[in-house]
Amino acid sequence: NAESYLRGGRFLIISGDVLTDFDLSAVIEFHLERKADATILLTRASNPLQYGIVITAPDGKIVRFLEKPSWGEVFSDTINTGIYILEPHVLELIPPSREFDFSKDLFPLMLQRGDKLYGYVADGYWRDVGNLSEYQQAHFDVLGGSVSIAIPGERKGNVWLGKGCTIGRNVEFRGMVILGDGVTIGDECIIESSVIGSQSCIEPAAQIYRSILWNGVTVGQAAFLDADVVGNGVQIGAHTTVMENVFIADRCRIGEHATLHPNIKLWPDKHVEPYAIVARSMIQEEKWARELFTDARISGTSNAEMNAEFAARLGTAIGTALPIGATVVSSRDPDPTSRLIKRALVAGLLSSGINVEDLQTTPIPQTRIATHTRGAALGFHVRRSFRNPNQTDIVLIGSDGRDISTEGTKKIERYFYGEDIRRVPFERVGQLRYPERQNESYLANYLQLLDAERIRQRRFRILVDYSFGMAISIFPGILGNLGCSVLAVNGYIDPYRASTTAADEDNRREISSIMRSLGYEIGFKIDPGVERIALVDDRGYWFSSMRLLTIVTALFLESNRHRAPFTIAVPVEATSEVDMIAARYGVQVIRTKNSHAAMMEATRDQRVLFVGGTRGGFIFPEYSTATDGLYTVGKILEMIAVTGFALSELDTQLPKRYQARRAIHCPWHRKGAVMRQLMEWSTSYRRDLIDGVKVFTDDDCSILVAPSPGSSEFMIVAEADAEDRATGLVEMMAGLVEQWRKDK
Template sequence: INTGIYILEPEVLDYYEYGQNFDFSKDLFPRLLHDGVPIYGYITEEYWCDVGDLDTYIETHVDILSNKNKHYLLGGGQEKGLWIDKGAIIEKGAKLSPPVYIGRNSIIKEGAIIEPYSVIGDNCFIGEGTSIKRSIIWDNVRISKNCEIRKSTICNHVWIGERSRIFEGVAIGSHSKIFSNVTIKPNIKIWPHKTIEENVKVKDNLIWEEKASRKLFGYRNISGRFNETITPEIATRLGTSFASVVNAKGTYIVSCDEHNLSKSIKSSIISGILSTGSEAVDIKDSTIPMCRFGVKHFKADGGVHIRTDNAHEDMVYIEFINNEGSNIQKDMERKIENSFILEDFKRCSGNQIKDVVNIYNFSSIYLKSGVGDIKNIEKIRAKKPKIIITSYSKNISDLAERYLMDIGCQVKVIPYWKGLEAKDIRSLVLDESGDLGVIYSENGEKVVLTDGFNIVKDEKYYLLSLLIGFKTGNIKDIVVPYNFPRIMEKLAQEYQGDTIYSKSHISNIIETILKNELNFQYILNFDGIWAVGKIMDYLVENNIVLNQVLQELPEYFYFKKEIPCNWDDKGKVIRRLTEDRQLDTELKEGVRFTDDKGWALIIPDEEKPRFNLFIEGYNEEYAEELWVKYDEKIKKILKD
């Protein structure tokens, strides 16, 4: 049997020609014996095992860990069946069941469970609540929280997201990225440099296929974990790609929130922009509406805004803005992605690098412009309405407080706490006899309103903004996302206005609003700080409260649902739905069905393996019937 290690003289290689099918045991050894060439064998007492497959590879580690005569292969440092190398950190609450080997500088977090016959290489990170059983983890592997690894082999430089499950016989090649909530079925092989989207179940080997690869852009931005999927090196390349594609000699606004993590990524993006010969204007402690305002204020070629996520540790979001102040379109995303992947960059020489333009007080310019747009500022200052505000972002709370105080409001800022909900602010407004409560979104774009009785958010807030626009005369026509309630069109008809439908992607909505010069609608829906000022301006001018305006909103029956699916099922479902379409079916975005009970819109999610189902019925019962009908229809197609 051809097993073992061979030591050959170079002349032996003359026995075969290049490209010839030649086997040692069947071809070479018989010829050597025929020619009288001596062949020697060496009998060893050392440990020997043929590791021709993953099972024997793992069992070899079991042999070494369980047999005292082979422990010398592991080096020193053994204590009660635990080999823990220099610099390794085992946090209190981590459970290690011997025999186990932990490599140097590796970190095992609290609550992690390392079961017998597991090997963790050098510079690894094992997150809280993760369980590893009888597996071999190579070097520089990061496994996030609450994962399950069962009798698997994980090669170098692999990153595994939270709540992922990897079963027996799996091998994951080097430099692969496995996103959150992934399940890899038994005996699957993932070749190197592969990326698997979150919520995916992998049932087949991933060798050449790109189907599990993650797109660079998501619904509206590029997102990932700091120093894992979004590193300073990646951020630099993104900055270079953006400037190379848009205008290599242009001017770009770069802003971020107040967190050091965001500032680190911002610095890298600025470096990439400068490397093309472009100019970078650095706006400090900003919001996405401020970045858009800055692009137009400085007549820049585009902008980039970076923010973090208080709800998810180390998450980074990067948004790209065009010269009109809107999020970039899909075709521009593809161009940036191609430039990024192919490294098709435009570079400048060293003497063409420009200084960074640092703007430290741009928030004052932004807030002053917003204050100047309030018509009834003296009435507001005389009335001194009391407003209670909060935000995930302290920076946004501070900016909103400055703005509202400048227009004459009394402001109470509530520090955000984990689990805070709109009903908590509603109770505070009622208890303290406030005029309005506001929750600002983390990026400063959206708001949730309450007057102590009502909670206004999402499509209801959008409807409110349109009503105020019509009643003030600031808008005549409206832009409505394709997936929003059609009751908005009826509202426009009441005020002799036209409805312009846009696709539901944020870049399409903002671009359509700006193209039609609907600045009032833009402010109320995409600049939360200025929006609250506009709403207070209207309420004070007409000496009314929010509840009175809400009473004028037309009744509607609308809701959104999510239907999980596999990534590969999306095309099949849409194809089957379009095959069944009748005359009352639209294909502008997803598939929209209309009947005498209302309408249903099915759109595949861009970022996750699911369908988004939007329903509007002529009454609540009809809406529920439509939901049941299309939920069952989609699930039946998924089962077929």
């Protein structure tokens, strides 16, 4: 829309939601020297996840863009600041009258065309003030002297005074304080590290700490504010307490002696009665405020962070993100907390006009299939976390059975935090239904896609460890239908034992002994969530999850060699044994990020017939777009029946590589810097930049360094033809990461 004003010559674009003191003359000089078509101002960020990362060559020429990456894609800590210098002919690349984003559309197009596109790393202060916490921090940075900015008024000691200010007796100013024009401060007040807008009145004995008050605010006698933001024209009564991180919008009136609890927001024109207590009915810690989702999962301490109030609110936010009358499929693990949280979620969904089909206690693989086949807009499963048994997970499922998209989670987060959630009239409250014969539908689909007769003819003698999980409710009938003779272990549901514990090793030793003494040819351990498996052979030998991937890949390639050409996919951390076996069959291997979500995304490629995971999960796209431990067991039996392989013999015949791994602590604010130095160090090597940085050495070894998305760690995985070499590579890289972590 501004094209007609910009045709005359070179122009500068500055995003309106940033605070910066960059020297723009320096970047203009840089732009002219390189005769650039476009130059992007860059800065270094300690946590670059929420920004667009720009990777440049030593001369500043841009070589790659990453828009709001995951930690595994943080190959640099230089980010796009939203400040650009453009030559007028660049406008010809922008199509008229439609949305066309600079960072998502224009600059990638220019990079693809080979235009002169440069990045200039600027020194100085820069902060995106597009959310409330960043807005607060920008003020604190100004007060702390971190920003070179012109502050209006006259400075007296540590106070900037606007015109016509009135200061009472015995007022104590602490830290830097900025007062606008016409501000009145009553006697005995304490003002610390705060900004108070013009024409505001602070009555006697009030205490204001680290707060930002806009214009025309009245703070009553002996009121208390701590780290808050107060909009225009707000009236705060006498003796009122406003705790930390409260955001009060314009024209609100807070009665005297009221208490506002931490981390709440008041929208414009709200009235709080005297002596009222305003509180969020959920425990909201910093983690909720920073980021609700990890991929498609929300996790929190059971019945503390993850409580009924939180879940009901989340359910309403999910419902608000969907059209009225849409259907959501729900399920849960058998433990009481999962039941509690699921019911609260369902209540929130119903209140926002969403219909719910509740599968009750059902494994998540079945829920994924039901969400897709029943035409639901969304699904969710509540479970006891296998990462931490003291936590509860909520996993959101998209309409196609895969994890919900990032766009979907961001939309839900906006409603959850924005508080503009939907409540429907009573006649439009959603319906709660309990679908029947779900297990029968699952069984029919399961048997239809396997060569069941081939399995029956083989008459397998197997052991199955149900891990006290939900598989026991359906799998015995399936195995009976397949003609298997089965010894069941831990074959009842116990939600308090259905997690990986120290007893697991003892359990494995007992199963190994049973396998050898009773002559069972194969044993399966199904995880409580029914997504992953472990495998033990007739020798009583438990395969590592990485070796299991190699064996299942070999079985799949041999039993499907008649279907070539096709493609398989595995995570970037997977052993190169997979590539060596695939090469024998002329099959291409695609590498994905190290996550279940990335494995599911790989199934969108119609050429991919198999996706193997590194933690015991496998996807067979003709059946499902996600891992299903029960189908994996059936498929392994089918492939053994077709190929005639014995697992113990197959293990001795397949190539063998060795992996070593180590986790290295790294503070969140240093992750980006470590990734940048890792990228610089690895420039001369052949490398993959899929999830972290995977370097290939000249002596047929590899080293993967990947930042953990959910913790302050880097994971280092080295692979070699000998165990000691792999261990040595891990130690070498660990030393480098520790050094980079300390470098400034």
